[in-house]
Amino acid sequence: MSSAAEKVDPEKVVLWAGEHEGHDVISTRTFGFWLYILSDGMLFATLFAAYGVLSYAHSYYTGPTPAQFVAPWYTFIQTMALFLSVLAYGFSMTALKHGNRAGVINGLLAASVLGVVFLGLDIHDVLRMFGMHITPWTSGGLSAFYMLTQVHAAHIFFGLIWMLVMIYQVMRKEFTEEVIGRLISLRMFWQFQAVMWVFIYVFVYLWGYMS
Amino acid sequence: MLVNLPGPWNPWLGRLALSEIPYTNPILAPLFVVVVVLGLLMVAGITYYGKWGYLWKEWLTTVDHKKLGIMYIILGLVMLFRGFIDGLMMRTQQAMAVGPHASGMMGAVHGYLTPFHFGQIYSAHGMIMILLAATPLLVGIMNIVIPLQIGARDMAYPYLNALGLWITAAAVVLIMASLFVGDFAHNGWFGYAPIFELAYSPGVGVDYWIWTFQLVALGTTLGSINFIATIVKMRAPGMKWSRLPMFTWASLSANIIALTSFPCLQVAIGLVAADRYLGTHFFTAGFGGNLMLYTNLFWLWGHPEVYFVILPAFGMISEIIPTFSEKPLFGYVTMVLATFAIAGVSWLVWLHHFFTMGMGPYVSTEFSVATMLVGIPTGVKVFNWAFTMYRGRLTYTAAMYWALGALFLLLVGGLTGMMLSIPAINYMVHNSVFVVAHFHMMLLCIVYAIFGSVIYWFPKVFGYTLNEAWGKVMFWLFSAGTALVFIPMFMEGFMGMTRRLDWPFDPHWAPYLNIQVLGILVYVLSILAFVVMLYVSIRDRAQHRAAADAWGTSRSLEWLTASPVPFYNFAVVPQVNARDEVAWRREHGLSAQRASHYDAIHMPNNTGIAIIIGGLTFVLGFALTWRIWWLSLISLLAIIVMMIYRSAKGDPGHVIPAEEVERMDREAERTMPRADLPRHSGGVLGGAIAYDSGAAGEGSANLRGAPDYRP
Structure with a gap:
């Protein structure tokens, strides 16, 4: 609080700080990206809410319900692919700490291959259900099912594009603050998508199978 | 095609056809001519004076938070005018069409606007005023003021800041395009299920509405990330949380709301888009869709959004009142707590927008009580402002007029809000113009705060004060307009008049509607006063040159640096010693102290990528609206390519040498009038x-x- 009662010596008081404080680029960037993750979390939360509201018996409009079409063992393979992808990304970040460029690239490559496996399995699953005439335009419940799972898949797709860009940047650039910041942000993104998948697996696939 | 599209479609132009341009409409066609002529005049003027290079280098590619803020404010003011014209048309239509014997013209049975046209006007009015006028105005002022208040050189992410502006501008262009190509949504600005489904709204109006919403939501989310990161990460040394100026606190809470709530809007509107484009059944009347799911998801964002716009306005009032009371803000800590309490409660009240959904007494009671809870922190704020003024030395400047006017409107709006929070009353007046009058009190409270802060911070940005007398003339005209329009509206609400009537059937409403038209005319005069204020101020700018502390009694850090603010904000980053740093320095006789040593400054470079991506988002929105798939795909790919290109290119920034900084600072110091004593x-x-x-x-x-x- 400002108080004129306390005496201030104009000769000694520090009024100017100068440039030495130096904002940390990586910390500022990753904090901002963490905020984005927060908004992405809200996006998924809203989709989960819509899915919850549209999972009553009448939401399926006498059509198929998740109990009739989800395959938890099949999607468990997807789970493993995504988790191993996150693990591979973790190895990549360990290599980054040692400044090991080859290790970073190999880790990213492994992570993206496993991501592609996840996405391939997802597309295959969608085609399987389409073959059984289980489509998003069958009922409100199925619309919500597809929206939730495929919005997640779209995140994985864009994550993979980003990963390819990062592989290129690691190959061509030095480990600059910008490159390192992006690698950390992508790691957050990738891990967050895995966490979202855990929720989807539990609430959509497992719960759907058991209901 | 996943949906059965009514009407023609071809692969190259989608649904676009020459017949979609309303050249036979007696209102839109002349307007279109006027817009084209004005646009051509502007282009010709810029070309004649050879200003394209200046425009591109200094404005369109800038990443300077002050210039971006100014552009946000210009955008907001233009849209405020557009939204006002919509309001003017609604008022005149209702006054002309009242009663069973009202005559009609221009194709309307009563009045001069057909029901479909009237529906588009009130939908556009609501959407524009909240998302494309109030939001850009607030974001613009936050953009200018926050980095200055916390002693930062710029925002945390200057490029992202530019991107946010240009995406918002794309949304503005998209909604303006709906005037002249196709039509706009007629389902109200917040939309109703299932009327916005393709089967009931086969035109492109709802699609314009969808993509405008998505663009502005994207722009605002990006902005909110930037503001939060700036406030958390970029504060000057000594700017502890306990010293953060109140406007910055309010903006922080507002942007936390925006960051968390706008994704809900994007999902709600995205699901409408899925219904219309993919043929899903989220909100359809059959096939297991759920109509009220939409309303819930929308207001899940909608109510936090209300506080996203009101909290910065509270912050502005909290800056203006202490300055012109010559006292520190009363109850700083309680003010911060109240701000965050309002932000928190904003998530618990969305259901009060539709008590009539019929969710049963328990849920209704819950939301009723939560709504009333908002009154407590808001009351704390009102009392804090009152106690700030209590025994202060008040100066009634134009800015102070607006702040006090906002306070009065807050009182009226707040108390009517308390009435509406009681479900039994709410059932009676639901969707009546009483509700409309209530929320206009709140939104006008924001507009008052915005006008107040435009006057208050104008000298900081431009280096001279606005004309006080014309500012006050505008205030009184605007206030008279407000009274004349909204007091009769409250009364009509009690008389049972529902909102959005293209034909007010009861002749008893006629006198009230006529008074409202009078009010609208007074509003027109206040707009003229605003223009005169700008003209007179610009003409006399040399006589009203502002000092660093433009008001002589300012308190927070932005008043430490030169007016107008140099592009680097502070020649030397200040060390903050007190909550109201500038007041503290003034009280200790330290105002004249200058830094003895200058450092080189690192600044970000301008970039054209932000405006290019903004333009591409407009193309994407337009192509999606008209279902031109190839163009949608190309613009989406182009956006991704631009992002990757920017990522590869990076921004090394540039360095201004210390001697250059010192020279510019001395120059600014020399041209500014000295203000050791307050003007009065x-x-x-x-x-x-x-x-x-x-x-x-x-x-x-x-x-x-x-x-x-x-x-």
């Missing part, structure tokens, strides 16, 4: 009268918070 000289030097009724002697002058102007 009332009261006793030492100014103890506000704090101590005793003699203003040597001792009392040094009381807590007392201004001390001794050299």
